[in-house]
Amino acid sequence: MTEATYRGTATVAREMELIRRVAAGDRRAFEELYHLYHRRMARFLTRLTHRYDVAEEVINDTFWVVWRKAGDFRGESAPSTWILGIAYRKARSAFRANARRPEENLEVLPDVLTHETPATGAELRDWLGQALDALPVEQRMAVQLCYELGHSCEEIAAIMNCPVNTVKTRLFHARAKLQRLLPQLAEPRTGTAP
Amino acid sequence: MRAPLGHEESWLQLPWLANGRLSGELRAEVEAHVHGCSDCALELEAQRTLCRTLQSPDTVTYAPAPSLRKLLQRLDAEPAPRRETLRRREVRRAWRPPGLAWAATFVLTVGLGLLVAGTYHWSQPLYVTATRPAAAPTVLHVAFERSLPVGEVGEVLQRAGARVVEGEGGSDVFGVVPADTGAAPAGRAQLRALAARLRRDPRVRWIEPLASDAQPEP
Ligand SMILES: [Zn+2]
Numbered sequence: 001m002t003e004a005t006y007r008g009t010a011t012v013a014r015e016m017e018l019i020r021r022v023a024a025g026d027r028r029a030f031e032e033l034y035h036l037y038h039r040r041m042a043r044f045l046t047r048l049t050h051r052y053d054v055a056e057e058v059i060n061d062t063f064w065v066v067w068r069k070a071g072d073f074r075g076e077s078a079p080s081t082w083i084l085g086i087a088y089r090k091a092r093s094a095f096r097a098n099a100r101r102p103e104e105n106l107e108v109l110p111d112v113l114t115h116e117t118p119a120t121g122a123e124l125r126d127w128l129g130q131a132l133d134a135l136p137v138e139q140r141m142a143v144q145l146c147y148e149l150g151h152s153c154e155e156i157a158a159i160m161n162c163p164v165n166t167v168k169t170r171l172f173h174a175r176a177k178l179q180r181l182l183p184q185l186a187e188p189r190t191g192t193a194p
Numbered sequence: 195m196r197a198p199l200g201h202e203e204s205w206l207q208l209p210w211l212a213n214g215r216l217s218g219e220l221r222a223e224v225e226a227h228v229h230g231c232s233d234c235a236l237e238l239e240a241q242r243t244l245c246r247t248l249q250s251p252d253t254v255t256y257a258p259a260p261s262l263r264k265l266l267q268r269l270d271a272e273p274a275p276r277r278e279t280l281r282r283r284e285v286r287r288a289w290r291p292p293g294l295a296w297a298a299t300f301v302l303t304v305g306l307g308l309l310v311a312g313t314y315h316w317s318q319p320l321y322v323t324a325t326r327p328a329a330a331p332t333v334l335h336v337a338f339e340r341s342l343p344v345g346e347v348g349e350v351l352q353r354a355g356a357r358v359v360e361g362e363g364g365s366d367v368f369g370v371v372p373a374d375t376g377a378a379p380a381g382r383a384q385l386r387a388l389a390a391r392l393r394r395d396p397r398v399r400w401i402e403p404l405a406s407d408a409q410p411e412p
Contacts, residue, residue, distance in 0.1 A: 034258065035258055046254075060268070064268065071275075121246070124247050150213045153210055171209050175237075
């Protein structure tokens, strides 16, 4: 698994400690936490909005809240769940204000994006990016939180502030649509190196 | 014994079997179902492809430094957030460091020595600090009994009308101001009154004397 996916207990403990120090006004800890999250959030949000400037704005709005509210973090969830929950709310507003509407994409997308077998992982990633654009934003975020960032169903529910059954339903519909747009997803493959 | 997991529930759980986030019993149940269900087995493959594709290394490098710089400028331009809640929580873990505790003990000893020598006025605190800030103090530094539970620290501060404004992680010395001063810096008289209120509580272990308290008032 890549660094983007679920991280172990030691990482969680380290981030807890960083948040505790941020709560005490420690700028170094804040910068360290920012660096830990910037890359995966930048990728997640750029994929979502197609705009790095919007991604950057969401990241900074999120960490502005982290700086101010670290003292309220009770450790009842993992730090990543807390931080991404803030990012989710910021991203949703930013997405609505800035991004293309999925409905617009639906009109231009064919039933099946391509029947070709992607030659490389990069090609498949491009196709998948287009297919993701066809999904309503809540489904897209659930997809990215699950497959890209590797969160559990319960964590996604906490991040998106919804019941676990809603997460399952969102993914169920997203999967059906992705499968229809990209039938190649179900074809057994040996690797998707870029 | 529970009934085996049905196709529908297994299907719903496949994303987390693919991303490695199903644990224990549920994972075993889904795996057992997938083993005997070709539809789920095929879908699991698709789910794994999704994971691999969305997690594959980026072709873009995101540089955090310029973004962080913007954010820090923004934080600098705004008033500091209230750090009250966390300070109290921090107390729980803050009773260990020997450095400042040792210093406080040393300072107390010096203070007692002075008292015995009769050079110290009775109403003055039983300690002095070796280094004293030149500027007028705006914050009062205090330490509590080490065994004091966090709830009681909060209670002591509340009863004395104090609000915590400083306290680095790892230290057991807190910077407090009168709770009713708001954003304005506390005056010397207010700090002195607060120190007197805190001193009445036996759970307060140490209070840094105000610069002006070391000498008689003019
Ligand atoms: Zn099945």
